[in-house]
Amino acid sequence: MRARPISGARGFTLVELAVVLGILGVLALAMTSSFDSVAQARQHNAAQAHAESARLALRAFALRNRRLPCPDTTTWGDVGREAGGGTCGPSVNVGWLPYEALGLEIPERGTRLRYGVRRGATTDLVSPGRASVDVPDLEGTGGLVAALSRAATMATTSQPHYFTADPAGPTCSGSPVNPALVLVAPATNRDGAAGTFANFDDIHAAFAAGTGLCVAAPGQPRTPLFDDVVVAESPAALLGWLLTTSR
Numbered sequence: 001m002r003a004r005p006i007s008g009a010r011g012f013t014l015v016e017l018a019v020v021l022g023i024l025g026v027l028a029l030a031m032t033s034s035f036d037s038v039a040q041a042r043q044h045n046a047a048q049a050h051a052e053s054a055r056l057a058l059r060a061f062a063l064r065n066r067r068l069p070c071p072d073t074t075t076w077g078d079v080g081r082e083a084g085g086g087t088c089g090p091s092v093n094v095g096w097l098p099y100e101a102l103g104l105e106i107p108e109r110g111t112r113l114r115y116g117v118r119r120g121a122t123t124d125l126v127s128p129g130r131a132s133v134d135v136p137d138l139e140g141t142g143g144l145v146a147a148l149s150r151a152a153t154m155a156t157t158s159q160p161h162y163f164t165a166d167p168a169g170p171t172c173s174g175s176p177v178n179p180a181l182v183l184v185a186p187a188t189n190r191d192g193a194a195g196t197f198a199n200f201d202d203i204h205a206a207f208a209a210g211t212g213l214c215v216a217a218p219g220q221p222r223t224p225l226f227d228d229v230v231v232a233e234s235p236a237a238l239l240g241w242l243l244t245t246s247r
Helices: 014-065 142-151 204-209 235-246
Strands: 094-096 114-117 181-185 229-233
Touching: 014 181, 014 229, 014 235, 114 204, 142 235, 181 204
Parallel strands: none
Antiparallel strands: 094 114, 114 181, 181 229
């Protein structure tokens, strides 16, 4: 005996199917966007941790060697060593972080840090020279202490610098601030730019290529076109830490 069909049963109309498919599409898009945001946040956090650990390694290097290291000026930073074996000329103030010189493992290309350091006739933190007679030589750090003291009061755009953070995006105008050292960590290629160092966004394209000295301010908010991480140490902060640690 055949079962009777249920009275009033019918399939979906084309309109109903279109509505359901539309809702599923919106949900799929939302899930994809969410996953993209999670992935981008993870990369940004990894870049932040990378830069902070490098800053601590640079502090330890300064304490151990009474100077900051020369940047690695090779094209990709593959060797991880200081330019000139640590005796680079005074014009060498931007390059890759010298990972090997700091005792750090060299990461893969595309995640390596760009490193800028304050140089100058009287503010050279790579080759600070001898201490002046009026600066006590604490643990042999007198020359670095003197150079940091002078650097703390002298601003110039001829050395690595940044300006006040701008919610609209990084800027290179205003009153410059010169850090003792600065690290730029790329996260993702937010601005869609091509080129050799595509992961560096906006103004950092020039900093990565070695043709610019301006970086975004530390704490610069992320924008749809920018998510690089900047970590800097001011001359005053490094000086205070050095004096405290050397006691």
